[in-house]
Structure formats: C-alpha cells, structure tokens
Amino acid sequence: MSEERKIPYKIYLEESEMPKAWYNLRADMKNKPAPLLNPGTLKPMTADELKPVFCEELIKQELDDTTAYFEIPQEIQDFYKMYRPAPLVRAYCLEKKLQTPAKIYYKFEGNNTSGSHKLNSAIAQAYYAKKQGLKGVTTETGAGQWGTALSMACSYFDLDCKVYMVKISYEQKPFRREVMRTYGASVTPSPSMETEIGKQILAKHPGTTGSLGCAISEAVEAATTSEGYRYVLGSVLNQVLLHQSVIGLETKAALDKYGIEPDIIIGCAGGGSNLGGLIAPFMREKLRGEKGYRIIAVEPASCPSFTRGKYAYDFCDTGMVCPLAKMYTLGSDYIPAPNHAGGLRYHGMSSTLSQLYDDGLMEAVSVKQTEVFKAAEEFARVEGILPAPESSHAIKVAIDEALKCKETGEEKTIVFGLTGTGYFDMTAYEKFHDGKMDNYIPTDEEIAESLSKLPVVE
Numbered sequence: 001m002s003e004e005r006k007i008p009y010k011i012y013l014e015e016s017e018m019p020k021a022w023y024n025l026r027a028d029m030k031n032k033p034a035p036l037l038n039p040g041t042l043k044p045m046t047a048d049e050l051k052p053v054f055c056e057e058l059i060k061q062e063l064d065d066t067t068a069y070f071e072i073p074q075e076i077q078d079f080y081k082m083y084r085p086a087p088l089v090r091a092y093c094l095e096k097k098l099q100t101p102a103k104i105y106y107k108f109e110g111n112n113t114s115g116s117h118k119l120n121s122a123i124a125q126a127y128y129a130k131k132q133g134l135k136g137v138t139t140e141t142g143a144g145q146w147g148t149a150l151s152m153a154c155s156y157f158d159l160d161c162k163v164y165m166v167k168i169s170y171e172q173k174p175f176r177r178e179v180m181r182t183y184g185a186s187v188t189p190s191p192s193m194e195t196e197i198g199k200q201i202l203a204k205h206p207g208t209t210g211s212l213g214c215a216i217s218e219a220v221e222a223a224t225t226s227e228g229y230r231y232v233l234g235s236v237l238n239q240v241l242l243h244q245s246v247i248g249l250e251t252k253a254a255l256d257k258y259g260i261e262p263d264i265i266i267g268c269a270g271g272g273s274n275l276g277g278l279i280a281p282f283m284r285e286k287l288r289g290e291k292g293y294r295i296i297a298v299e300p301a302s303c304p305s306f307t308r309g310k311y312a313y314d315f316c317d318t319g320m321v322c323p324l325a326k327m328y329t330l331g332s333d334y335i336p337a338p339n340h341a342g343g344l345r346y347h348g349m350s351s352t353l354s355q356l357y358d359d360g361l362m363e364a365v366s367v368k369q370t371e372v373f374k375a376a377e378e379f380a381r382v383e384g385i386l387p388a389p390e391s392s393h394a395i396k397v398a399i400d401e402a403l404k405c406k407e408t409g410e411e412k413t414i415v416f417g418l419t420g421t422g423y424f425d426m427t428a429y430e431k432f433h434d435g436k437m438d439n440y441i442p443t444d445e446e447i448a449e450s451l452s453k454l455p456v457v458e
C-alpha cells in the first residue's frame, strides 16, 4: 500500500516529453481499413477527387496507410502546449468509494475552453487549411464541442469558420452557440433552408431535430459551393484518429514513467476519434503480438453502431454527398432518438476501428442513458470533475469493470478516456435529477428498416 502511494494523483509529463509526432495506427494493421469509395464509380477515392472537399495535406494523411509517424508541425506543438500535456489521473477517490482492488486511471481531455479532446484535431486541421491559403472552412457540430474547438482553432489562425449545428443541440445548448460566436464562427441550425440538401431533408422529414449526418451534408455543400473553402470533420476520418493519437501517446508515456501496465482500456465511441487516439500506441503493441490488452468501446444504447449495426459500405451523411465508407453502421438514414450524448449520435463508426473490431481486436458494449448519468454523478461527487455525458459512457463501464474486480479480488489496472466536461449539458443533468430521462432503445425493426437502405457495393 505504501509503495502504491508513490504514484501521484496526477501524472504530468514535462513539456519536453510531449509527443513530437502523431502515430498512424493503420501502418501496423495487417488488415487495412477499407478505402473510401466514390459513390458514383464505386472505385477508391483518389486524392484528386477529394481535393474539392478536403485540404490537401489532410488528404495525404487520410489516404496514407503505411507511414507510421507524422511529425507534428512546430506551430501545432506550440498550440498544444497551451493546454497540454493533459493529466493522467489516478482515481484514488473513486477506487476508495467503490472499495475495489482495481487501479483506475483516466486521461482528462477537458482542460481547454472547448471542453473536449476535439481541439487536438481542430488545431491541426485549421493549420493545414491556413497553410494551403484557404479563406475558411465549413463543418457540422452535434453537441457543439467540435464546432467550439474548430472556432477556437480558426480564430487562432485567422480563418473563417462556418458551422452547421444539429438543430436539437442548437436549441438545447444556446451557450455553446455563443461560445462559437465569441470565437468568430457563424452558426446555422441544421437542417437549414440555406442549402439544397437542407431543403430536401426538411421536405422529407419535416420537424426533424436533425442529425450529424444531415449537418455533414450541408457543410460539404457549403464548402464545395464557396470559393476558397474546404470542409473539415471532427471525427470518424483516419486523419482525425491520427491527430488524436496524441492522447494515447501521452497516456502511454505517463504510464511508462511509473512502469504501469494497463489490463483494460476503455473509451466512449461516437465516430471513434478519442478511442482511436487513446488506444493507438497500445493497439500497436497488440497488433505486433507484444501485449494482450482488453480494449472496450462504449456506445449509447440509443445509437449502437458497433453492437447492433452492420459492417458494410455506407454513406457518411444523410444527403449521400460524401464518399462511401466501410464501417459498422446503422444506416445513413438512421436518425437516433434525441438523447443527451450528442457527440455519440453518429450512425457510423471510424473505418479503422470498425476493421479492428471486426478482427476481434477490441470489444464493444452499449449502455443506457440513465445508467450513464448515474455513473457521471457518482464520479463527479468523488473525483470533482463534472463529466460530459459522452465521457460518462466510459466512466460507467470503468466502474462496472472495477466492481467486477471487487467480486473476484483481482487488482486490474483500468485506464479510461475522460474526454470532456459537461457544463453545457445541465439540461440533461436536470432531466436525470428530476427522473424525467428516458432510455430510448431502437427496435430491431427500426434498425433493419434503416439498414435496408444501405448502398449496394460488390
């Protein structure tokens, strides 16, 4: 026990120990993630075809399955230093509360104004857009974290930022909207009447509260029809997982400093970027047969892409304007019930994580909304941090695993990703406290209906 205590509550890295290169997990995968396909020809998308939509340097990163390390440009390293290294926290207080022999650690990514890990990729994407001489970028945002992160990154590099925000969040989270406007972004509720695709979606689903899939379509249309603009995406894509590897690299460096080896690594999964980033260096060892970590993705029962979706090519957006991606999906037409983890409402999943999951290299579980908030509250009361609902999915499963250790007496080491803070989610917390939160779970028929519309790809 006394030896135990040598591990501090917070393990910080020195600035000089921060990662200088991102790690590209695909380089070590034997089964590479399936390529993006052109929806017209069904052939892999070429860099030239992606150029009207994405920034050039980011396309290179997107299509590169073999380069293991990409140097982090000095300007991005310097920006990271404003809010990184993120602490790796030993959850001594939670362990005590649970009376578990398990050792619990969490990597806290909420220490910046956007309140989540999204800034790690936003700053990289804004940097490459600026370097290319663009005027601005367009994007979608669900819960608002990505839009906030991107507006911060764009204001830093003096780029214009146009955000299509899922309508339900736009209405539920007016303060998020104002944070984005503070950083100079323009924010439009989606679906909107500003784009052709928005008009079509509204005609087909009148009164819809929107979805990430709709907002993506609108943002892509806005980018491709405005001179000097490109579209950027905050999750799902390979390039985003690449940038987010900074989370895992720092986590691993911090653990290595104290000779700690995790048994279980847990993260919430919306489009898969924080999880893909957190697990990157650990999965590297697993892929090389050096380690046998258990890796668990946690998703909401209301949007269960891994646990109830199908591994197939699908559209990335509702308007079907984006390339096809092979992923675990609920169908691009799937509009999840309005739950309170906006950042986990995407119908699909990163193609890299989808391949790893299909290869049996990671597990997935889905959890109900009220259980997630119960775990969030339990965590907040002992660890102090008020977690984002998305992050609380990981907390819930970390607690479950720690309680299993209590039964078996095993001293497992659990690491989970605490992706952000929940200050803008108090309406959700209020519903939970008032006993008014529901646990909507889609029926098999609803999922089958949406999956019946998958595109046909040989």
Ligand SMILES: *Cc1c(COP(=O)(O)O)cnc(C)c1O
Pocket: 115, 116, 117, 118, 143, 145, 146, 234, 235, 236, 268, 269, 270, 271, 272, 273, 274, 275, 343, 344, 388, 390, 391, 419, 420, 421
């Ligand atoms: C966006 C978000 C997520 C989910 O996105 P991933 O790409 O799956 O990581 C999780 N937590 C927070 C706080 C978020 O903002």
